[in-house]
Amino acid sequence: MKQADVIIIGGGAAGFFTAINAAENNPKLKIIILERGKEVLTKVKVSGGGRCNVTHAEFLPKELTQNYPRGEKELLGPFHSFMTGDTIEWFEKRGVALKIEADGRMFPVSDSSQTIIDCFLSEAKRLNVEILLNQSVKEIQKEENRFTINTTTDTFSAEKIVVATGSNPKIWKLLEDLGHTIVPAVPSLFTFNIKDSRIIDLPGLSTDASVKVLDEKGKMILESNGPLLITHWGMSGPAILILSAWGARMLEPLNYHFNIEVNWLNTLSEEEVFDALKNLKTSQGKQTIFKNAQFELPKRLWQSLVKAAGIMETLTWADATRENLQNLAHQLTAGVFEVAGKSTFKEEFVTAGGVDLKEVNFKTFESRKIYGLYLAGEVLNIDAITGGFNFQNAWTGGYLAAQAITNKP
Numbered sequence: 393m394k395q396a397d398v399i400i401i402g403g404g405a406a407g408f409f410t411a412i413n414a415a416e417n418n419p420k421l422k423i424i425i426l427e428r429g430k431e432v433l434t435k436v437k438v439s440g441g442g443r444c445n446v447t448h449a450e451f452l453p454k455e456l457t458q459n460y461p462r463g464e465k466e467l468l469g470p471f472h473s474f475m476t477g478d479t480i481e482w483f484e485k486r487g488v489a490l491k492i493e494a495d496g497r498m499f500p501v502s503d504s505s506q507t508i509i510d511c512f513l514s515e516a517k518r519l520n521v522e523i524l525l526n527q528s529v530k531e532i533q534k535e536e537n538r539f540t541i542n543t544t545t546d547t548f549s550a551e552k553i554v555v556a557t558g559s560n561p562k563i564w565k566l567l568e569d570l571g572h573t574i575v576p577a578v579p580s581l582f583t584f585n586i587k588d589s590r591i592i593d594l595p596g597l598s599t600d601a602s603v604k605v606l607d608e609k610g611k612m613i614l615e616s617n618g619p620l621l622i623t624h625w626g627m628s629g630p631a632i633l634i635l636s637a638w639g640a641r642m643l644e645p646l647n648y649h650f651n652i653e654v655n656w657l658n659t660l661s662e663e664e665v666f667d668a669l670k671n672l673k674t675s676q677g678k679q680t681i682f683k684n685a686q687f688e689l690p691k692r693l694w695q696s697l698v699k700a701a702g703i704m705e706t707l708t709w710a711d712a713t714r715e716n717l718q719n720l721a722h723q724l725t726a727g728v729f730e731v732a733g734k735s736t737f738k739e740e741f742v743t744a745g746g747v748d749l750k751e752v753n754f755k756t757f758e759s760r761k762i763y764g765l766y767l768a769g770e771v772l773n774i775d776a777i778t779g780g781f782n783f784q785n786a787w788t789g790g791y792l793a794a795q796a797i798t799n800k801p
Contacts (some may be wrong), residue, residue: 396422396522398797399541399550401529401563403427405436405783406769407556408512409790410797415519417798424550425516426527426543428557433509435558439783440497444505447479447787448780449492459781461580461638463774466749467785470757474791476784482791486511495630497780532566534762552797554766556790559743563771567747571761575773577745580640581633584652585733586626590700590723594622597690603631604653605639606728614639617658625735627652630778633737637777640744648734655725656697657687666721673717677710684709687724697723742782746773756796757789766793 398414400407403425411423425432436444450456453471457464480490480498488511489501500507516523524546531542532553541548557563564574602617614635621629635652636643643650657665668686676684682705685694699705701719703712747767751760759765768789776782795801 393540393547393549394424396424396548396550398423398552398554399539399548400425400554400556401532401541402556402558402560402769402771403429403432403523403525404556404558404769404786405433406558406771406786406790407554408433408516409787410554410556410766410768410794411521412512412515412519413791413794414797415516415521417794417800419519421798422522423520424522424524424548426529426541426548427523427525428528430525432523432525433512436508436512437505439505440499440780442505443499443503444508445497445499445778445780445783446483446490446508447476447498447784449476449496449498451475451477456781456784459779460774460776460785461640462744463749463772463776463785466752466754467774467788470754470788470792474788478791479784479787482787483508483511486515495779529563529566532570534570534764537764539764552764552766554768554793554797555771556768556786558770559746560771564746567771570765572751572759573748575745575748577743578640578644579734579736579742580637580744580775581737581742581778582636582648582734583623583628583737584626584632584636584731585648585735586729586731588729590696590727590729591622591627594692594696595624597622597693598629599656599690599693600658601631602655602658603627603635604655605635605643606651606653610651612653613642620654626731627729628737633778636734636737637742637744637775640775643734648731650731651728652731653726653728656689656693656727657724660687660725662721662725665725666717669712669717669721672709673712677708679709680705681707681709681712681716681720689724697727700727737778742770742775744773744775746771749773755792757793758796766797768793 490498527543533540539553598621601620604612605614616634618630620631685691701723769786
């Protein structure tokens with residue numbers, strides 16, 4: 393049996409951050425990371441298209457929490473202790489400079505996730521954190537003041553353990569056996585599958601839009617706005633991913649079949665657009681509607697929506713009827729699209745679900761059920777929209793768990 397002071401189950405973002413900070417606080421601790429795979433930090437490697445979206449340039453705790461469909465209330469306190477600014481400083485102290493992109497996402501200046509991986513591995517080595525691969529945990533037992541962990545090949549014993557396994561159903565089952573409540577997992581970040589003649593020839597096109605999810609009666613149940621990306625199988629981009637995260641619980645029972653309403657002009661209403669189109673009748677009378685994109689819309693999208701409004705390619709503004717303009721205003725601001733299924737967003741598979749947040753002390757990230765057991769990252773029922781927020785949850789939870797484990801105030 394291998395003995396340790398602290399065993400961390402899961403060699404991902406939250407696991408490494410906990411291990412490094414705990415070892416830094418108390419170099420005498422024997423810390424072991426158990427990773428079930430043959431390499432560590434695989435999600436860090438693929439995130440952000442291989443660039444690793446480390447965090448987000450949002451520096452107010454209250455504002456930051458609003459990016460978490462689950463965990464918004466619980467993370468407010470922790471963010472006052474360790475958040476985005478602390479993350480930036482933490483990496484910079486270790487020679488990894490971060491940069492801010494136009495949309496607020498933050499990446500290593502190197503544009504490579506390998507920089508983050510190398511930082512973690514060299515810190516773990518410097519601090520004598522032991523990393524064991526191919527260690528799939530089969531059993532966790534608590535006896536008096538110690539935990540026994542059985543893997544496929546070994547048995548470990550430790551006074552304190554940190555579970556940082558992400559969305560792993562087998563580990564959730566072990567935590568359930570120990571007395572925790574697990575909120576069932578449903579996908580959280582996904583794109584919408586839509587087959588529609590209006591967008592079928594436009595993959596790769598991106599524009600700002602506002603999108604509403606409608607119920608069976610056509611009433612809005614969710615709304616978002618931001619860049620919308622048309623793909624080969626439907627729609628993606630921040631506007632869609634935000635809806636998928638906030639609607640994770642709502643859309644699952646619908647089997648991901650529902651309608652959305654898209655306003656391609658974002659904030660303009662149908663009436664305002666109709667008035668603007670009427671003005672074009674006089675100001676651009678001789679021009680053909682089809683060839684002259686308006687409202688700074690991408691030309692191909694404009695032409696597709698003009699066709700959808702039933703307008704001939706040769707029709708001029710002067711010859712357009714009131715009905716033509718009404719149809720066009722409707723397509724531009726309130727076109728309804730049928731969603732029939734979902735697809736995983738890149739490799740960034742995020743789920744809503746995990747350990748019930750009522751059972752965790754968010755000052756320390758320690759279980760309220762089992763003394764000496766800590767939980768960090770996506771093993772908890774916390775998830776965020778895309779943009780570096782899921783990692784920030786891992787850094788904050790890992791840091792505070794490390795402080796608590798080493799009795800740092």
